[in-house]
Amino acid sequence: MNSVDENGVELSTDVLVIGGGPAAAWAAIAARERGAEVVVVDKGYVGASGAFAASTSGNKVLPPIAELRDPVKFERYALGGTLAQHRWWDRLLEITYDRAPRVWEWAGYEIPVWERTVKSSYRGLQGSETMRILREVLLQKGVELLDHSPALELLIDHEGAVAGARGINRQTGVPWTVKAGATVVASGGVAWLSKALGCNTNTGDLHLAAAEVGAELSGMEFSAHYSPAPIHSSVTKGAYYRYATYTAEDGNELELSKNGHRSTSAIAKELLKAPVYCKLDRGTENPEVRQMLRLGQPNFFAAFDKVGIDPFEQRFRITLLLEGTVRGTGGVRVANDECGTTVPGLYAAGDAATRELNCGGFTGGGGPNMTWAIGSGNIAGRAAADFARSLGKAVNERAVQRTGGAGLRARNHTLSYDANAVVKGVQDEVFPYEKNIFRTEKGLVESLAALDRLWEKVQGIPLQDSPQSLLRSREAAALVATARWAYFAGLQRTETRGMHKRLDYPSLDPAQRHYLAVGGLDRLWTRKDAVPEAIVVDGSKGAETVKAKVAVAA
């Protein structure tokens, strides 16, 4: 293998997009349509990487009719603890309504017109199909794709602006450098290698790299999203649990819903005591209903078909798997309307960016996540293209500097570390429900102490004897960094809001209606960022929705 500090493949482009999912694809398409040359680099395979290709997601493709759009906006506003912004929703819904149907068009499929007028999420193609089409589109539009090419660090110019990235081809071991006028980080959220469906490419590598060049994070306290899965499996598809009856070992029914919705806290509380079983037997007797559900989510049934369980007839044991900021919220802080960060030349989109702008402190599952991916991808791609153009053609002749630290280059040259042991150490702090779902000051302080020790460890000499070990060493550092930001922000937010639950502060505190920026590498910091004026709901069409949903969220 070549060393990470050797030169390897060198490319020069206007816009570099890092990631392989929908936000990355849309950013690349948007930048290309704006006339920019675009290179996409991804840890996996552009089109199969990331949560969406494996797990699919709903979307909100809604015509500009207030009766259709308002309920979506007001619902997340309420569920997310009033931190979402209608202004962002309006932009995202507009872009998604315009762009999402293009996927059908590009594939030569007839666009289902009725889908665009019904009052429901857009029942679109599977994630695997959508991403297969988007990959083809990228290639047709002349975007250069580097698969299996994880970005390990960002490059900066002498003024600190981001000027591209460096990484390695994990299959050949050849390092690569892409110099670029602008860089879009669309590399997914972080789920701490939980094996939640499609989430194991999402290790926060670029969150760490962004922080190393001075970018900020936000909303990391809203990273405690867990989804149910059959205990043997990876399949964290939650929607069909609405048809579930929950039972204990002895067959007695358990009440694990709250106001008609699945309650993660209730399930977690029960799981801490005893096994929990499910059967999808509420309203699913009709064979045609069963067939419909099968066709709607083929991946949900993959977990059952292969082990010979009929989930409509037989009960199955469940667990909760951590999905972190992939279905939760939190990520690189979006500092302006262009999805730019606080660092010139660096943009963030999709799960890698904080989703507080449309989801507040709640999950964006069920459609808002995809609306954010398409919306922020398009916004970031366009802005990156314009920024790169403004720098002129000679921009890639700039002298650049490498910025990667922990997990890539040692600061402590006397110690080496075992990346897998570090990963296990982080997981021991972020997986347990009693630590992450049911947060307390004591628990967070203890976890942070453990995570600080791991952070010290990853300052040591990373194992780099194969491309895989090199990557895992860096991933381990990123998992530590992101866990520290999540819990440090969680410690500062002394209230319960959205997905952030504090047992010692069980109520929402109106005085803490603000975003929490977080950052730092050795020394962590937080800052309260103002949220626009609260939306007055009395008299508006969404008022009833908000009142109902606030009641649910409380």
Add this chain to the structure above:
Amino acid sequence: MIELVSESRCIACDKCVKVCPTNVFDAVPDGPPRIARQSDCQTCFLCEAYCPADALFVAAEAHQHVEVNEEELVKKGLLGVYRRHLGWDKGSSPIDRLETYRSLAAKVGSPI
């Protein structure tokens, strides 16, 4: 996790090596790819979806290795099952799948 690369079915196209998001396979010259890093498998089933020869089997067990028997899998129709359900197998299309879904949804609606 990935448990089987069928020697008899594999056409050595290395598509799985290319598409696997977590890089569990190593290509082998003129032969079926090797499962080189099984514990990295995230059980996303995408290699199966992309395999044109239905030569792969990703067991639903995500957190532990399980023994599988190829003959039994074939008998149960489990090789290529996910690809068929996506409408990615030969002679099928994702749109057919979606059309059937839609007509059923229009007929029976949401069960709750």
